[in-house]
Amino acid sequence: xxxxxxxxxxxxxxxxxxxxxxxxxxxxxxxxxxxxxxxxxxxxxxxxxxxxxxxxxxxxxxxxxxxxxxxxxxxxxxxxxxxxxxxxxxxxxxxxxxxxxxxxxxxxxxxxxxxxxxxxxxxxxxxxxxxxxxxxxxxxxxxxxxxxxxxxxxxxxxxxxxxxxxxxxxxxxxxxxxxxxxxxxxxxxxxxxxxxxxxxxxxxxxxxxxxxxxxxxxxxxxxxxxxxxxxxxxxxxxxxxxxxxxxxxxxxxxxxxxxxxxxxxxxxxxxxxxxxxxx
Amino acid sequence: xxxxxxxxxxxxxxxxxxxxxxxxxxxxxxxxxxxxxxxxxxxxxxxxxxxxxxxxxxxxxxxxxxxxxxxxxxxxxxxxxxxxxxxxxxxxxxxxxxxxxxxxxxxxxxxxxxxxxxxxxxxxxxxxxxxxxxxxxxxxxxxxxxxxxxxxxxxxxxxxxxxxxxxxxxxxxxxxxxxxxxxxxxxxxxxxxxxxxxxxxxxxxxxxxxxxxxxxxxxxxxxxxxxxxxxxxxxxxxxxxxxxxxxxxxxxxxxxxxxxxxx
Numbered sequence: 001x002x003x004x005x006x007x008x009x010x011x012x013x014x015x016x017x018x019x020x021x022x023x024x025x026x027x028x029x030x031x032x033x034x035x036x037x038x039x040x041x042x043x044x045x046x047x048x049x050x051x052x053x054x055x056x057x058x059x060x061x062x063x064x065x066x067x068x069x070x071x072x073x074x075x076x077x078x079x080x081x082x083x084x085x086x087x088x089x090x091x092x093x094x095x096x097x098x099x100x101x102x103x104x105x106x107x108x109x110x111x112x113x114x115x116x117x118x119x120x121x122x123x124x125x126x127x128x129x130x131x132x133x134x135x136x137x138x139x140x141x142x143x144x145x146x147x148x149x150x151x152x153x154x155x156x157x158x159x160x161x162x163x164x165x166x167x168x169x170x171x172x173x174x175x176x177x178x179x180x181x182x183x184x185x186x187x188x189x190x191x192x193x194x195x196x197x198x199x200x201x202x203x204x205x206x207x208x209x210x211x212x213x214x215x216x217x218x219x220x221x222x223x224x225x226x227x228x229x230x231x232x233x234x235x236x237x238x239x240x241x242x243x244x245x246x247x248x249x250x251x252x253x254x255x256x257x258x259x260x261x262x263x264x265x266x267x268x269x270x271x272x273x274x275x276x277x278x279x
Numbered sequence: 280x281x282x283x284x285x286x287x288x289x290x291x292x293x294x295x296x297x298x299x300x301x302x303x304x305x306x307x308x309x310x311x312x313x314x315x316x317x318x319x320x321x322x323x324x325x326x327x328x329x330x331x332x333x334x335x336x337x338x339x340x341x342x343x344x345x346x347x348x349x350x351x352x353x354x355x356x357x358x359x360x361x362x363x364x365x366x367x368x369x370x371x372x373x374x375x376x377x378x379x380x381x382x383x384x385x386x387x388x389x390x391x392x393x394x395x396x397x398x399x400x401x402x403x404x405x406x407x408x409x410x411x412x413x414x415x416x417x418x419x420x421x422x423x424x425x426x427x428x429x430x431x432x433x434x435x436x437x438x439x440x441x442x443x444x445x446x447x448x449x450x451x452x453x454x455x456x457x458x459x460x461x462x463x464x465x466x467x468x469x470x471x472x473x474x475x476x477x478x479x480x481x482x483x484x485x486x487x488x489x490x491x492x493x494x495x496x497x498x499x500x501x502x503x504x505x506x507x508x509x510x511x512x513x514x515x516x517x518x519x520x521x522x523x524x525x526x527x528x529x530x531x532x533x534x535x536x537x538x539x540x541x542x
Contacts (some may be wrong), residue, residue, distance in 0.1 A: 010383075011365040013427070020402070020422050021390055027408060028401035084300050091293040099297060101535060106304050108531035112487050113503040113520040116508050117307030120314070125512060161304055171289035211467055219394030222487065226508060236396055243400055243492065253404070256397050 032253035037141040039247045049254030059255065062235040063262060069149065069234060070217035070263075073156045078206055080157070081164030084206075086194060089172045092182065100169065107162040115226050118155040122146045122227070147229035155223050160216060164209035171205025172198065207274060211267055218263045221254075235259055308524060315517035324365035333518035346503040349415050350484055350526070353499060357422040362476035364423070365430035369438060369472075373446075373464060380435070387431040390424055395488040400425070403492040413495030421489040426479035433478060433538055437471030474537035481530035482531060484523070499525075 035044040053059055088096050121127050122145035129141040145151055163257075175198055183193040199206070221236030235255060242252030318330035337343050368387070372380050390398065402421045403413070411417060445467075448525040487501045494502060504519050 006371045006375065009367045012369045016364055016423065017386075017427075020405075020420050021398070024398065024405040025393075025403035027395065027404045031368050031404050034391075038343060083296060087297055091290060092297065099301070102301060103304070104535055105528050105531050106308075108481050108485055108527045109305075109308050109422060110501075110520065110524045110527055111485055112504050113311055113524050116504060116516060116520055117311045119508065120512060120517075121307060121310055123512065158303060158415040159306060161300065180439075215392065215394055217395040221396060222505070227497060239396060239400065243403065256400060260397065 015080065022160055028253050031250050032193060032257050034250040034253075036250055038249050041249050049251045050258065052251060053258040059235070059238065061237050062233070064231075065260070066218055066234040066236070066259070067262065067266065069153060069156075070214045071266075073153055073160065073217045074213040076153070076157050076212045077160045077164040078168075078210045080161055081168050081209050082199075082202075082206060084161075085172055085197065085202075089169060090194075091196075103162050103165050103169075107166070111159065112222065114159050115155060116161040118151065118158070119146065119226055122151050126207040137241050140213055146227065147232070148254070149228060149232045152224050152232055155227050156213075156217055156220065159223075160213045163212045163216070167208035167212070168205040171202035171208075175201045179199045203274065207271060210270065210274070213269060214270075218259055309323040311517050311524065315521040316516065317514065317517075320514045332517045336515050337518040338521070340515075343500075343503065346498050347502045347522070349494075349497055350500040350523075353415060353419050354480040354483045354526075354530070356419050357426055358476040358480040360419070361423045361426040361430045361479040362370050362472055365427060365434050365475055366468075366472050367430065369434040369468060370460075371409060372435070372438060373441060373443075374469060380438075384431070384435060391428045395425065395486075399489045399492040402489065406493060408444075413493050413497075415497040415499070416494070417493040418497075418499065419483075419491045421493055422483040422486055423479075425486060425489060426482045429478050429482060430475040434468065434471050435474040436538075437468050444457075458531060470537055474534045477530050477534040477537065481527050481534060484530065485527040500503070 031041060032049055033045045034041045035046050035048070036042070087133075088099055119126065123129070124141045124143060124146065126146070128145060129138075132138045132143065170278075178202070179197050180193050183197045217234075219236050220234055221240045224232055224234045224237055225240075239252045239255050239259075242248045242255065246252070272275070313326070315333055316329045316331070317326065318328040318332065329417060368383065372383060377384075399421065402417075403409075406413060406417050441464075444458055445463050449463050454462070485501065486499075487505065490499050490502055491505070498506065500519065500523050504523065507513065507516055507519070
């Protein structure tokens with residue numbers, strides 16, 4: 001095939017990417033330096049938005065909480081996903097295609113539907129409370145579940161587990177079966193084989209599982225809004241607020257990009273730590 | 280497969296673990312589906328009896344029907360557009376050098392690493408700046424970007440299995456590039472293209488964040504569900520949720536089956 005034909009074939013997708021991916025992200029970056037005059041973004045370039053994002057006590061609280069929740073969720077997701085993938089691939093391989101398929105399909109099991117379901121399950125008038133009341137176990141609805149950080153974490157872990165399982169499981173498909181068996185033939189226990197052979201060889205998958213969960217949580221706003229209390233809102237809620245009622249798009253853009261910088265820095269750090277630990 | 284790794288008790292423990300995690304994964308979905316068939320407006324056990332009243336209510340609600348139509352439109356157009364763009368990249372990469380393919384792969388996967396909130400607000404700024412306005416079309420524009428990396432993953436997996444010798448044989452036998460494309464390349468990658476297109480439809484149907492910031496008044500089904508959650512819990516929401524679930528998981532299942540069949 002001549003290169004000119006290839007260029008022609010690449011052109012539509014490339015143009016589409018530039019127009020609807022690169023330019024929007026570029027605009028986001030540019031807007032983060034804009035000023036606001038009477039609720040309208042104006043092209044007067046300033047660093048004020050970043051200064052506010054970095055120095056405001058309010059935002060610092062949101063950033064710290066977001067990073068803490070993201071770290072918790074990513075750790076739990078990875079810790080649940082690795083044994084799941086391991087069991088599926090090594091201990092119970094007979095059913096692995098069916099179960100893998102279920103996990104894959106549940107990945108598409110409705111983002112907003114899940115949040116709604118948890119609200120339903122944990123809310124004042126939710127399934128848990130209504131059932132407890134109906135059975136006479138409690139005489140007033142328990143308000144402990146909904147509007148708490150716990151609810152946010154449970155819902156996010158629930159939503160992200162498939163994203164954790166899939167990369168680890170995929171990485172396990174590339175581990176030579178012989179190496180695992182060799183470790184056992186040499187007298188290693190199952191756990192030793194898992195720790196010394198499978199874990200290092202699937203570390204990329206584990207890192208992917210951790211990173212995906214961490215990034216997804218760091219920009220989350222629907223889950224905390226619908227399941228968290230006022231004290232459990234994340235930086236994503238602040239960003240969304242600036243684009244909604246807050247009407248300060250440049251500040252919202254700066255808040256979002258500051259979050260990206262924080263996430264990239266922390267993931268880099270986490271990656272270094274995990275690699276050390278796995279060695 | 281020989282499985283020396285498990286004694287009977289570990290196998291029982293392992294099975295219990297798998298079932299527990301799967302139960303946790305599907306619990307919220309089961310609750311929604313179950314109570315969408317509940318005959319009384321109460322979301323609690325014990326279950327009083329089955330009824331289709333919530334579906335009857337929802338399917339006679341013009342606002343819900345409008346949202347369903349918009350979601351369906353977005354899914355079909357996202358599928359077609361990302362399928363065509365993905366196919367054209369895939370064709371460009373048939374026979375390309377490994378380095379070119381790897382570089383394209385990396386470039387195509389970059390959007391996956393961006394949280395959708397970031398992309399959504401960037402897109403919203405962009406539409407505002409260029410006076411495009413917010414509409415279903417605007418949302419579809421973003422959904423294609425969200426779907427393209429997945430389309431590309433499916434298509435490049437198919438390309439990895441592509442037998443170039445068949446193409447060479449066709450050329451040796453005097454086939455024109457067009458004939459070779461129609462008789463060899465297209466039939467070989469078509470299942471993957473269809474699988475990828477259906478996957479893009481599932482992603483679009485489920486997508487919330489980009490739609491939230493770009494759809495304006497033209498609310499899709501997930502946006503309608505969100506708006507109604509904010510108005511208060513109502514048993515008919517279970518029916519909306521179930522319809523949405525059946526659409527997304529059905530499409531995902533279809534796509535996985537198609538892709539599995541091909542490999």
